[in-house]
Amino acid sequence: MVNFILPKISPIPKDTEFTGKYAVITGASSGLGLEVTRQLLRMHASSVILAVRNVAKGEACAETLRQECDTQNQSPKSIIKVMELDMDRYDSVQRFAKQLREEIPVVDLLILNAGIGLWNLERSSTGHERTIQVNYYSNVLLIAELLPYLEAGAETTGSPARISWVGSRAHEMSSLDKVPIEAGGEILENMDKDEAFTSFQRYGDSKLLCALFMYSLAPRLDPKKVIINMVCPGMVNTSMSDVLPIHLRLIMIAVKAMRARSVEVGGWIILNGALVAGPESHGKFLKDKAIADKSRYISSPAGQEAQKKLWGETIAEMSKLTSLPVEFQ
Known part of the structure; x- marks a missing residue:
């Protein structure tokens, strides 16, 4: 039984620092991404890169953050850089990765926060x-494009790079569990079918794919070079529910008023997975701050078969776009 009231979360330990390090946060112009960026600046980050779809909005956020740092005397020397990253487009992902590799010598932390939930089918x-x-898809491509670069950076710094992917408990309620793919069918091909789209289900479907991919990738990585995990901060009071029809949006506003965490608390949870959790979190899904067991579906024979199938299908898609690192082959 799911508790309606989420448990209280303690702040990140005060001695947690990010001094002299570089972080990339996708979807950093609002909500959790912006808050995580703000908290990293308070930890004396050397540089934070706001990877955003809307550069003008990102620059406005960057200026606000600079003013906050000056006013509060926090990380006044931190570099705040805005770079375009539109996760709707493969070419934007690849341009962003190329620019990052060329302009930033080392990235210590990659927060994969950008994500959407839609009510209607869009392409x-x-x-x-x-x-x-x-x-x-775009998160997987970004990892593929940056993995050798992150590994090389880890060799330079002597510490593993970290990838923390913002996931969701919603992956435990995927349509794949309710309506398995027919024998011989393909998971990703099915996800593209008009008739397979269900408003309430699709966000969970997408997050299941992310979790399955992480569980396949992590054993292929050397955690001395790259540690990857996935973190669910629970319900957070952001604007994601704005896509809902008005009657459902009003209900969600009432639910969030009673149950949702603030973006500050959500940021604590994400940065716990990114900075506080140790190597034991590699390849794990964290609910709040605790490492969680794999879901019932993922642990089942059907889920394990889906994980293998998804890996093969994803590698086939990515191979059309780029030269894959050895961990993907």
């Missing part, structure tokens, strides 16, 4: 259903 320019494109 990206790639032809894929848009929720799956933004939440899954």
